[in-house]
Amino acid sequence: MKARWLLLMSVLGLTLATPVYAATPVFTEHTIGSQFTEAHSVYAIDVDGDTDVDIVGAAWGDNEIAWWENDGSQNFTKHTIDADFKKAGSVHAIDVDGDTDVDIVGAAWGDNEIAWWENDGTQSFTKHTIDADFKQALSVYAIDVDADTDVDILGAAEGDDEIAWWENHGSQNFTKHVIDATFKKARSVYAIDVEPDGDIDVLGAAKDDNEIAWWENDGGQNFTKHTIATSFNEAQSVYSTDVDGDGDVDVLGASHGQDEIALFENSGHTTAIELVSFSAGRGPEHLSEPGLNSPWSIAMLSGLSVACLGGLVAWRRKGFAG
Ligand SMILES: [Ca+2]
Ligand SMILES: [Ca+2]
Ligand SMILES: [Ca+2]
Ligand SMILES: [Ca+2]
Numbered sequence: 001m002k003a004r005w006l007l008l009m010s011v012l013g014l015t016l017a018t019p020v021y022a023a024t025p026v027f028t029e030h031t032i033g034s035q036f037t038e039a040h041s042v043y044a045i046d047v048d049g050d051t052d053v054d055i056v057g058a059a060w061g062d063n064e065i066a067w068w069e070n071d072g073s074q075n076f077t078k079h080t081i082d083a084d085f086k087k088a089g090s091v092h093a094i095d096v097d098g099d100t101d102v103d104i105v106g107a108a109w110g111d112n113e114i115a116w117w118e119n120d121g122t123q124s125f126t127k128h129t130i131d132a133d134f135k136q137a138l139s140v141y142a143i144d145v146d147a148d149t150d151v152d153i154l155g156a157a158e159g160d161d162e163i164a165w166w167e168n169h170g171s172q173n174f175t176k177h178v179i180d181a182t183f184k185k186a187r188s189v190y191a192i193d194v195e196p197d198g199d200i201d202v203l204g205a206a207k208d209d210n211e212i213a214w215w216e217n218d219g220g221q222n223f224t225k226h227t228i229a230t231s232f233n234e235a236q237s238v239y240s241t242d243v244d245g246d247g248d249v250d251v252l253g254a255s256h257g258q259d260e261i262a263l264f265e266n267s268g269h270t271t272a273i274e275l276v277s278f279s280a281g282r283g284p285e286h287l288s289e290p291g292l293n294s295p296w297s298i299a300m301l302s303g304l305s306v307a308c309l310g311g312l313v314a315w316r317r318k319g320f321a322g
Pocket of ligand 2: 094095096097098099100101102103119
């Protein structure tokens with residue numbers, strides 16, 4: 001059996017590294033917020049600037065954006081930011097207006113809205129609508145897209161099949177720019193310098209196109225689409241970071257339709273590989289309930305390229321022209 005696995009991995013072009021038996025992280029669940037109906041999105045950042053990390057969340061069913069204040073010992077107190085943000089699907093937090101406190105951005109599917117809540121410095125938040133006609137807004141992210149030092153906003157609209165960004169003119173007056181209007185049932189957006197060439201590029205996931213894609217910024221915010229995956233069934237979510245520590249950013253995706261979390265490795269503009277979970281002695285097994293306790297995520301968290309942590313984790317090649 002071992003020989004077959006070695007053969008398989010050899011066929012797949014793998015190098016079987018010596019297993020690294022690093023300390024295995026053990027995760028213990030602590031409930032932060034309960035009865036947060038149809039909790040849909042979460043992010044962590046020091047909201048109140050007291051050096052501990054707080055939590056922000058969006059609840060689809062409660063139409064709510066909230067944050068949980070950390071007392072420094074991970075005892076959390078909930079504060080509602082907005083309780084009338086219909087089908088709140090996504091939340092992110094960053095200092096939008098550059099006054100050093102952390103503000104909140106959100107997407108409301110039911111209100112077709114992208115909004116931000118301004119922090120007055122004492123965590124009293126005032127809502128500002130950025131766009132109220134972004135149909136079935138499902139994802140939001142914020143970063144300085146055009147490198148003019150102010151924070152811009154990105155969104156994905158399922159109803160408009162659209163990935164867009166809103167340019168901040170420096171005083172939180174925003175102008176919308178469409179990046180792609182034919183990205184069917186766009187569900188997720190993220191932005192990072194993919195190549196990297198110093199400018200911010202954009203990533204998206206489209207449910208009906210079964211697609212993960214990125215749009216290359218030419219430095220003047222003219223975006224050219226590059227497809228990463230087109231048969232990633234009901235692509236739901238996209239994220240990007242340097243998973244394997246080789247200096248370039250890789251792409252992570254969640255596929256609703258094939259019950260899969262995948263890694264698209266950026267291997268120097270040539271190919272990428274999709275990570276699937278294998279159980280020792282059995283065939284490839286997609287992770288139906290990927291979670292932090294899976295050997296796979298442990299491998300990613302540990303930065304291991306190949307790991308044997310409760311199961312065998314192997315790489316499968318997947319085309320990705322970087
Ligand atoms: Ca804090
Ligand atoms: Ca601020
Ligand atoms: Ca900017
Ligand atoms: Ca770039």
